[in-house]
Amino acid sequence: MTNEIIIAGFGGQGIVSSGIILAHAGMIEDKYVSFFPSYGAEMRGGTANCSVVISSDPVASPIVANPNIMIVMNEPSLARFEPTVQPNGLFFFNQTLIKSKPTRKDITIIPVEANAIAEELGQGRVANMVMLGILAKKTGLLKLETLKKAQRKRFTKANKEQLELNDKALERGYALL
Amino acid sequence: MTNEIIIAGFGGQGIVSSGIILAHAGMIEDKYVSFFPSYGAEMRGGTANCSVVISSDPVASPIVANPNIMIVMNEPSLARFEPTVQPNGLFFFNQTLIKSKPTRKDITIIPVEANAIAEELGQGRVANMVMLGILAKKTGLLKLETLKKAQRKRFTKANKEQLELNDKALERGYALL
Amino acid sequence: MKKIFGRPAGLTEIIQRYCPGCGHGIVHRLIAELLVELDIRERTVGIAPVGCSVFADEYFNCDMIQPPHGRGPAVATGIKRSRPDCVLFSYQGDGDLAAIGTAETVHAAARNEKITVIFINNAIYGMTGGQLAPTTLPGMRSTTSVKGRDVVKQGYPIKVCELLSGVDGAYYLERCAVNTPKNIIKTKKALKTAFKNQMDDKGFSLVEILSMCPTGWGVTPVQSKQWIDDVMSKYYPLGVYRDRAKEEK
Amino acid sequence: MKKIFGRPAGLTEIIQRYCPGCGHGIVHRLIAELLVELDIRERTVGIAPVGCSVFADEYFNCDMIQPPHGRGPAVATGIKRSRPDCVLFSYQGDGDLAAIGTAETVHAAARNEKITVIFINNAIYGMTGGQLAPTTLPGMRSTTSVKGRDVVKQGYPIKVCELLSGVDGAYYLERCAVNTPKNIIKTKKALKTAFKNQMDDKGFSLVEILSMCPTGWGVTPVQSKQWIDDVMSKYYPLGVYRDRAKEEK
Amino acid sequence: MPEVKILEEVCKGCGLCCDDVCPVDILILSPDTINSSGYHPTVVTDMKKCIGCGYCYMICPEPAIEVYK
Amino acid sequence: MPEVKILEEVCKGCGLCCDDVCPVDILILSPDTINSSGYHPTVVTDMKKCIGCGYCYMICPEPAIEVYK
Amino acid sequence: MAEKRLMYGNHAVVEGVIYAGCRFFAGYPITPQNEIPEYMSIRMNEEGGVFLQTESEIAAINMLFGAAAAGKRAMTSSSSPGISLMQEGISYIAGADMPVLVVNVVRGGPGLGNIAPAQSDYYQATRGGGHGDYFTITLAPHSGQELFEFPRLGFELAEKYRNPALILADGLLGQMMEPVEFTYEPIDPTSLPEKEWALSGCKGRERRVVRSYDLRPGKLEDLNRRRFEKYENIKKNEQRFRASRCDDADLVVVAYGTCARVSDAAVRMARDRGLKVGLLRPISLWPFPWDVLGDMSKRVEHFLVVEMSCGQMIDDVKLATECRSKVQFHGRPGGGVPTPPEIYEKILGVLGGTR
Amino acid sequence: MAEKRLMYGNHAVVEGVIYAGCRFFAGYPITPQNEIPEYMSIRMNEEGGVFLQTESEIAAINMLFGAAAAGKRAMTSSSSPGISLMQEGISYIAGADMPVLVVNVVRGGPGLGNIAPAQSDYYQATRGGGHGDYFTITLAPHSGQELFEFPRLGFELAEKYRNPALILADGLLGQMMEPVEFTYEPIDPTSLPEKEWALSGCKGRERRVVRSYDLRPGKLEDLNRRRFEKYENIKKNEQRFRASRCDDADLVVVAYGTCARVSDAAVRMARDRGLKVGLLRPISLWPFPWDVLGDMSKRVEHFLVVEMSCGQMIDDVKLATECRSKVQFHGRPGGGVPTPPEIYEKILGVLGGTR
Numbered sequence A, B: 001m002t003n004e005i006i007i008a009g010f011g012g013q014g015i016v017s018s019g020i021i022l023a024h025a026g027m028i029e030d031k032y033v034s035f036f037p038s039y040g041a042e043m044r045g046g047t048a049n050c051s052v053v054i055s056s057d058p059v060a061s062p063i064v065a066n067p068n069i070m071i072v073m074n075e076p077s078l079a080r081f082e083p084t085v086q087p088n089g090l091f092f093f094n095q096t097l098i099k100s101k102p103t104r105k106d107i108t109i110i111p112v113e114a115n116a117i118a119e120e121l122g123q124g125r126v127a128n129m130v131m132l133g134i135l136a137k138k139t140g141l142l143k144l145e146t147l148k149k150a151q152r153k154r155f156t157k158a159n160k161e162q163l164e165l166n167d168k169a170l171e172r173g174y175a176l177l
Numbered sequence C, D: 001m002k003k004i005f006g007r008p009a010g011l012t013e014i015i016q017r018y019c020p021g022c023g024h025g026i027v028h029r030l031i032a033e034l035l036v037e038l039d040i041r042e043r044t045v046g047i048a049p050v051g052c053s054v055f056a057d058e059y060f061n062c063d064m065i066q067p068p069h070g071r072g073p074a075v076a077t078g079i080k081r082s083r084p085d086c087v088l089f090s091y092q093g094d095g096d097l098a099a100i101g102t103a104e105t106v107h108a109a110a111r112n113e114k115i116t117v118i119f120i121n122n123a124i125y126g127m128t129g130g131q132l133a134p135t136t137l138p139g140m141r142s143t144t145s146v147k148g149r150d151v152v153k154q155g156y157p158i159k160v161c162e163l164l165s166g167v168d169g170a171y172y173l174e175r176c177a178v179n180t181p182k183n184i185i186k187t188k189k190a191l192k193t194a195f196k197n198q199m200d201d202k203g204f205s206l207v208e209i210l211s212m213c214p215t216g217w218g219v220t221p222v223q224s225k226q227w228i229d230d231v232m233s234k235y236y237p238l239g240v241y242r243d244r245a246k247e248e249k
Numbered sequence E, F: 001m002p003e004v005k006i007l008e009e010v011c012k013g014c015g016l017c018c019d020d021v022c023p024v025d026i027l028i029l030s031p032d033t034i035n036s037s038g039y040h041p042t043v044v045t046d047m048k049k050c051i052g053c054g055y056c057y058m059i060c061p062e063p064a065i066e067v068y069k
Numbered sequence G, H: 001m002a003e004k005r006l007m008y009g010n011h012a013v014v015e016g017v018i019y020a021g022c023r024f025f026a027g028y029p030i031t032p033q034n035e036i037p038e039y040m041s042i043r044m045n046e047e048g049g050v051f052l053q054t055e056s057e058i059a060a061i062n063m064l065f066g067a068a069a070a071g072k073r074a075m076t077s078s079s080s081p082g083i084s085l086m087q088e089g090i091s092y093i094a095g096a097d098m099p100v101l102v103v104n105v106v107r108g109g110p111g112l113g114n115i116a117p118a119q120s121d122y123y124q125a126t127r128g129g130g131h132g133d134y135f136t137i138t139l140a141p142h143s144g145q146e147l148f149e150f151p152r153l154g155f156e157l158a159e160k161y162r163n164p165a166l167i168l169a170d171g172l173l174g175q176m177m178e179p180v181e182f183t184y185e186p187i188d189p190t191s192l193p194e195k196e197w198a199l200s201g202c203k204g205r206e207r208r209v210v211r212s213y214d215l216r217p218g219k220l221e222d223l224n225r226r227r228f229e230k231y232e233n234i235k236k237n238e239q240r241f242r243a244s245r246c247d248d249a250d251l252v253v254v255a256y257g258t259c260a261r262v263s264d265a266a267v268r269m270a271r272d273r274g275l276k277v278g279l280l281r282p283i284s285l286w287p288f289p290w291d292v293l294g295d296m297s298k299r300v301e302h303f304l305v306v307e308m309s310c311g312q313m314i315d316d317v318k319l320a321t322e323c324r325s326k327v328q329f330h331g332r333p334g335g336g337v338p339t340p341p342e343i344y345e346k347i348l349g350v351l352g353g354t355r
């Protein structure tokens, strides 16, 4: 089974970190994983996105064109990525920041009040963690504990409070379903 | 029939001019010809030499390794080129300037007082013309008139006197045999 | 009401892909204004570098060419010698002009090639992600000098106007900045002189422009503007470095 | 009787293939003498250029390397950074250093690379047959400027010491000549300083040497010697252009 | 009376014009508005004060500003 | 008394040493001798005059000159 | 088992270089390999090595020439246009028989092209983009793991044969993150033996000369012939590849690097559907695994060459298989990356066409 | 009949360029082609053209890029190391679909090598020594006459297909003198049509852009595919060769340039002795005359490839003849020039071996 994931949003929403944490968590759980950032180095402006593959087989290409799991964090990414999702795919979107509604009928739409919940926890920045939490639960792909471990690998310089806040956000997301 | 000629001497002895005149004369007489200077551009000092081919067939390579006709104008070239001449080849050498004697028995040695004759005519520089004259006569390869025409193609900027002196030197050489 | 300031006809309608607060846009606009004001847009060929402004070939509303990294002055020479009536400008960043393109720059100047070079000094490699540039200040951080430029290991910056001052052929050299309206007005004047010199068949004119790169410097646009005043222009003094028109008088 | 002057041990026994009267041989001998006098022959790595002195790798009695045309300073950098205890000298002609090698020269200077560059300015491309060099004087004839260098079409010469004076990193720059015993003595002194600077870990030192090329100039050796006095050194003034050791005091 | 027009969709909210550039200090980055590229564009706080000097236009990299008179 | 030795086979007859280099003017290119490379080497006209200054050595590109004391 | 780290391919190269005992890097930024010089600047600083951001790729390759001649392990990295600029330098280094390591993280071309992954520098890498008769040992990794391991292999081969070695990667391998296992202990650079040809000052020995020319008549010819004897040895000893599912295959896909990863998935798809399809992944591109392909061609009917180019390696496949099998091609130029289904379709097409 | 002149090959190129209506030269001296810039400086001056002695080969190729983009016929010449330095520029020019003419008077390599004639830049010329998928139209003259004629042909092909063209000569052809016939009238440059893509200022028309990049997803791939359609056309239309004595041949020697001259003499020797030997001389090296060789291989048992290299064109001969014939090789690397007797011996060896 191969899960192909795209995470998209504005720069600053922790898109890359989310992707790396997902991949790391997959690695910890002994799956084949890859992470790929969108080309950007010779392009300025616009939105950020990244591809993550978590699979029971070696990863063919780390570039995901048609995800079966999609996380959308901002308005412009909704329009751009909704059409790319595989039929029967999962579509998580950040309802707090996105006014429009996804329109496809052949995919599972999961609206998440990611930023609202994050603000509740005291820090909008952890909206991405909320998303990872609910993703883990909904897909059964990863254990919550693994995500907690993985975020510690990513934020090696963060202080204890921040790490715990991240944990909380993961938990809140995980508890949403 | 292919004649492969090398002319060798010091820089300043008109080695290159002699070669070009020979080739030019061959061209006038509708033969296949080529001229090739020795590599020198990235080498400094030493002697000068050039290859001329005059043939009834298209010229394969303009680089002559083993001449059937050799003109040697100075001492160091004698030692260097004598061994390269084809058996039965012709070996013209400038007896005025060369102390040593050629030693090979399987080639025809033709000593020429080239510089002495040239000085007689009033200009050491035309020693090369004396050589071309005798070469033409001995080999029957080219007409004297053709050489006279050819030297005019080479020295386009020379004055009448010089051209006539060259003619004289050619004639003297031609008359030597 | 009449529009007294607005997008000049020397720019295409395309929205530029530079980061917020990037100085490239300001210089683009100044050049575009001059293309119109000097009535040269229709006989100009512009040259885009390799750098963030590689896309300049989409932004200027005139014939454009995009050569290999650093070779703008050589390409400009090829065009100018082929079509002396054309007005040539080569737009280049500091990596493009002062690193890989050093020889082409120095020799175009030495030939007094009749071209206009516009040199954006933002002290960093923007496009490739903020690495050390030949113009990065001593002690300044970049992604390949995370502890700040160490002059002992990484050497001293290249000061392009000072360097070219040693080249007899160079006709006009000035260093400006685009961090304040006042400096921007001066920059425009310098650019105008640089174009005029070419139109009058005078010779090699280069305008170096200290320009903000908030992304590469890791600061806000407003901070970047200030940094040019406080630090960068101290190290790279503004002013005219060569003006043979004046010297010849 | 004791030999007080004669072939120094810094030269191999090979007879050099330069033309009669060529300045390269004189400079070779000076370097060779210093290798012995400064006791550095056994830790020196020399760099031969592409040019008439490509064969320098046969002539100097020390480790030698022969890199691509113009890249001596880059190769020197590679060796010096790998073996800081070695003494590096890069021997280069004007085509090598001031044409194709412009960028490598300027940037080695900017890095204040701890190497010694010996720059033979003979105002011509010797090896390839007397073409225009970046240092060929205005009006001077060459095989690619048969009517004399036309500065309008072919540009102005590059003055290397003046150019590098605009580079902060350069530590020591001097221009000398080898056309008279007096100038030769001065040249040796300059070369000594350039080596000493390296031995003291100071930095980039370049000695430019006006040198006879009778073949390329189409004159006799004696005339070529005179021409340096009468013409060439007027255009390329001799002297010290940079001496940070003094400035720092 | 001069007037300044901000092209909201072109503005990247860099704030260069808002700092000390405007002599009458009437430009700020809108805290509430957000354009489709995600930037907070500049807004004019008090149009009447504008003297039409064009400084804001001059420093705007896009340019996202037009000045009318 | 200093003495100068010309390495005849090494000398290329450039004449640099013969011009105005020798302060006592005792060096000339031999008009008669010709070495195996075809050059007329330098010869010393009057060895006694030599002051051993080494100028000839200094300017000789080969170097084809040795000075003894 | 050694520790696994989730790493960018470009970072894995850097660690691989450090682990290989190399302490000399010179290079110039270019996408998609900027993470190499960036991370290298930090790592070399930590290890007390030399990191030089150069004025150009030309300066970089020539600094390598110097460092290698001084006897040190030295490497540079760049991407396609930058590698083109190095061709003269690489030719000199090959002509001087010096070992260096060059990494090319290939991008779409020709010209400025784009920054997407590509394999269109195969000809340049394997046929010597520079002038003269020479080859560079060329290794093609297909994973972060190999990006970590191949620098050591590259240096070992380069030094064994005194010849430049090249690692041909692409933007996808460089910019992706994958788990990487540090499979061996780092080499202490001071433990590497001194080279008996290195320039270091001639104290206590004959002076040494490093050069790539010989103007004496016939000498360069001799030199070239000797170098080609060396190349024959390399061809004999160093053909590297990975063959999977080839034993009973009717069709073998030949692909390297990224294309090999993607093809592997396509082959799995085909096997799942009962098709006898295998994958031959050349690891050394020069020497190309001619021998194994020659052998295989005696029993395999079809080869399908998959490249991210308009077709370059296919020349070598044809030369190796000597017309015994049918050789088909599927290519994506200009930064296009093929997908497993696309290759699977092509496999079906080839096999279908013969039934 | 037109006048015959005894000329250096390097001078013949210059006249050929002038006769072709080209008035733009930029280049840097290098042996063995220095006579080209030298004579060009005089001729361009006489003709009011542009002669630029540049600071480097890199500057030269980029000046050509500019001049070609401005719609002018533009050429440069160099020899092996200098051509290596031009690889990035040539790749850009190919990527921007611009016509230029580059002359390589090949010398012995790799590295500084020597200044003797060689053919060891065949791979570089025909496989694109630069990065990315592209080819350059490559012509191989074998005489002063062709050195005079091929510049015009080169420009015509370059412009017809908007692609760089290369003339691959060698030091022997450049430095020898031979009779040259000026077979056609000089072209008046002002008579050449204006290019509809040239940069000249946008007065009265849409602005034009010359570039070699496209960063939009998929666009560069499209561009490359279109360029390869163009290449297919070139392959179809422009394969040039000269076949002599091949009709009844048991053995065909395949050789270009200098080697073709020498081989021709060897073939004559063989025919004199009654051996059925012919000569196939590729004139276009890219596109290689695959088709005629393919045809021939159906009846010719042996091919003998003769090159002044360790064997590069032999790849193309093998690919063209598709294993139908036996392909043997005789090569002289590093500036060695084969002689007719030497090739004749080899012919005997090949034919003898089969009897």
Ligand SMILES: Cc1ncc(C[n+]2csc(CCOP(=O)(O)OP(=O)(O)O)c2C)c(N)n1
Binding pocket: C049, C050, C051, C052, C053, C069, C092, C093, C094, C095, C096, C097, C120, C122, C124, C125, C126, C127, C128, C133, G028, G029, G030, G031, G057, G081, G082, G085
């Ligand atoms: C031959 C080559 N080397 C390197 C690059 C990668 N590259 C692209 S832009 C750039 C430097 C950009 O910096 P700068 O010129 O200062 O312009 P900026 O982006 O800061 O405006 C580099 C190194 C390239 N495209 N080609």
Ligand SMILES: Cc1ncc(C[n+]2csc(CCOP(=O)(O)OP(=O)(O)O)c2C)c(N)n1
Binding pocket: D050, D051, D052, D053, D069, D092, D093, D094, D095, D096, D097, D120, D122, D124, D125, D126, D127, D128, D133, D213, H028, H029, H030, H031, H057, H081, H082, H085
């Ligand atoms: C890349 C490259 N371009 C050109 C050449 C040819 N070349 C050899 S030496 C030289 C210039 C020699 O002039 P200079 O450096 O002034 O030295 P000199 O011979 O006068 O001492 C040139 C252009 C080369 N070998 N390599």
Ligand code: SF4
Binding pocket: A044, C017, C018, C019, C020, C021, C022, C023, C024, C052, C122, C126, C127, C212, C213, C214, C215, C216
């Ligand atoms: S990186 Fe710097 S130079 Fe490039 S667009 Fe952004 S601000 Fe401008």
Ligand code: SF4
Binding pocket: B044, D017, D018, D019, D020, D021, D022, D023, D024, D052, D122, D126, D127, D212, D213, D214, D215, D216
């Ligand atoms: S050509 Fe000039 S530089 Fe070269 S050896 Fe002769 S005199 Fe010396």
Ligand code: SF4
Binding pocket: F004, F021, F022, F023, F024, F025, F026, F027, F049, F050, F051, F052, F053, F054, F055, F056, F057, F067
């Ligand atoms: S040592 Fe001095 S005095 Fe003696 S010959 Fe030489 S130059 Fe003349």
Ligand code: SF4
Binding pocket: D021, F006, F010, F011, F012, F013, F014, F015, F016, F017, F018, F041, F042, F059, F060, F061, F062, F063, F064, F065
């Ligand atoms: S300087 Fe030397 S080479 Fe020249 S003439 Fe005198 S001794 Fe001979």
